[in-house]
Amino acid sequence: MTHAPYGDHWRNLRRIGAVEIFSAHRLAASLPIRRDEVRRLVAKLARRSDGGAAVVDMKSAFQELTFDTMMRMVAGKRFYSDDEEARGFREVIKEVVARGGASNRADFGAVLRWIDGGKLERTARELAGRTDSFLQKLIEERRRNTMIDHLLAMQESEPEYYSDQIIKGLVMVMLLAGTDTLSVTLEWALANLLNHPNILLKAREEIDKQIGQERLIDEPDISNLTYLQNIIVETLRLYPAGPLLVPHASSEDCVVGGYHVPRDTILLVNAWAIHRDPNLWDDPTSFIPERYENEGKESYKMIPFGLGRRSCPGVGLAHRFMGLTLGILIQCFEWERVSEEVDMTEGKGATMPREKPLEAICTSRPIVKNFFS
Numbered sequence: 292m293t294h295a296p297y298g299d300h301w302r303n304l305r306r307i308g309a310v311e312i313f314s315a316h317r318l319a320a321s322l323p324i325r326r327d328e329v330r331r332l333v334a335k336l337a338r339r340s341d342g343g344a345a346v347v348d349m350k351s352a353f354q355e356l357t358f359d360t361m362m363r364m365v366a367g368k369r370f371y372s373d374d375e376e377a378r379g380f381r382e383v384i385k386e387v388v389a390r391g392g393a394s395n396r397a398d399f400g401a402v403l404r405w406i407d408g409g410k411l412e413r414t415a416r417e418l419a420g421r422t423d424s425f426l427q428k429l430i431e432e433r434r435r436n437t438m439i440d441h442l443l444a445m446q447e448s449e450p451e452y453y454s455d456q457i458i459k460g461l462v463m464v465m466l467l468a469g470t471d472t473l474s475v476t477l478e479w480a481l482a483n484l485l486n487h488p489n490i491l492l493k494a495r496e497e498i499d500k501q502i503g504q505e506r507l508i509d510e511p512d513i514s515n516l517t518y519l520q521n522i523i524v525e526t527l528r529l530y531p532a533g534p535l536l537v538p539h540a541s542s543e544d545c546v547v548g549g550y551h552v553p554r555d556t557i558l559l560v561n562a563w564a565i566h567r568d569p570n571l572w573d574d575p576t577s578f579i580p581e582r583y584e585n586e587g588k589e590s591y592k593m594i595p596f597g598l599g600r601r602s603c604p605g606v607g608l609a610h611r612f613m614g615l616t617l618g619i620l621i622q623c624f625e626w627e628r629v630s631e632e633v634d635m636t637e638g639k640g641a642t643m644p645r646e647k648p649l650e651a652i653c654t655s656r657p658i659v660k661n662f663f664s
């Protein structure tokens with residue numbers, strides 16, 4: 292879906308996505324999976340910090356959470372930690388994401404491709420081979436009631452369109468576009484909460500007031516609380532998981548911002564710079580979730596999910612999942628920094644990861660017990 296040029300095929304893929312994956316109905320149906328995965332994370336952290344505080348690595352915890360959740364949503368199984376093949380596929384995802392931007396010099400003309408000696412094409416073919424065998428297996432091991440099941444059911448009525456190849460493409464997009472984006476954003480959000488304990492307390496107060504400790508466990512959706520979402524929005528402003536969005540190309544000659552852009556030109560949008568532009572934002576580099584409270588207009592100045600018809604179809608799922616995860620982690624544990632300030636150095640690369648693993652001191656709060664009784 293991400294790579295198809297605008298046209299009938301892309302429109303069909305977006306339509307299947309809208310009905311089969313991202314509709315309110317499907318998102319509500321898959322909520323129990325997300326809740327269960329967050330619950331498993333809480334259980335793991337509670338075990339680690341049993342009877343006191345423990346230092347935990349939240350980078351790998353969030354990576355495991357998002358990969359297992361997406362795997363369960365698409366294929367009905369989770370196997371991040373105990374499956375060799377799944378670990379191998381994680382590596383494939385990392386490489387595809389790293390090479391998926393517009394930074395391959397071989398993309399920029401025949402001469403450079405010649406200098407590159409075809410290495411990029413060989414690597415891409417090799418990656419595609421590894422990816423395909425993993426995805427084909429997922430289809431073969433069909434399970435009840437997963438996204439793959441629904442798509443296989445459609446294959447029976449319209450085999451010429453719902454081919455294995457189309458299904459593999461959609462599964463691939465869920466695992467590629469929907470795992471690192473979420474885990475990296477969760478990591479930045481928690482890193483900011485560690486550096487701003489007062490913001491964490493305010494978020495906890497909101498949950499206590501609006502939901503209450505009793506209802507936290509069974510509340511169908513805690514993700515739509517205003518302050519909690521403002522924390523996520525502010526995280527996406529300062530640390531957008533797609534800092535240059537996804538590379539676009541002009542299908543016709545056109546004019547953008549007064550510049551003539553010939554057909555087939557790669558165009559990158561620097562969301563990172565827009566989100567920190569001092570002409571648009573007061574105190575642009577500070578983490579201030581309150582900035583969205585007064586006017587309600589601030590969020591229109593940012594584009595972490597892109598804009599228009601090619602914008603991210605996973606935006607609803609992303610906000611729900613991150614709200615649910617952060618909300619529950621804030622309620623279930625006390626969080627403290629390991630050192631004086633959490634190092635906020637940004638990495639390089641497509642999803643702008645944090646430079647270092649995120650370590651935090653995590654202590655269970657009494658509510659954790661209710662959570663499992």
Ligand code: HEM
Binds near residue numbers: 294305532536
């Ligand atoms: C924090 C989370 C996420 C962020 C920041 C994000 C951001 C983006 C951005 C910037 C684009 C390109 C938009 C453009 O160039 O105009 C995009 C496209 C896309 N995203 Fe996301 N995304 C996130 C989560 C997800 C999730 C959870 C899924 C699915 C499970 C998903 C699926 C997609 C797909 C399929 C496209 C391509 C759409 C198309 O080309 O028509 N994303 N996303």
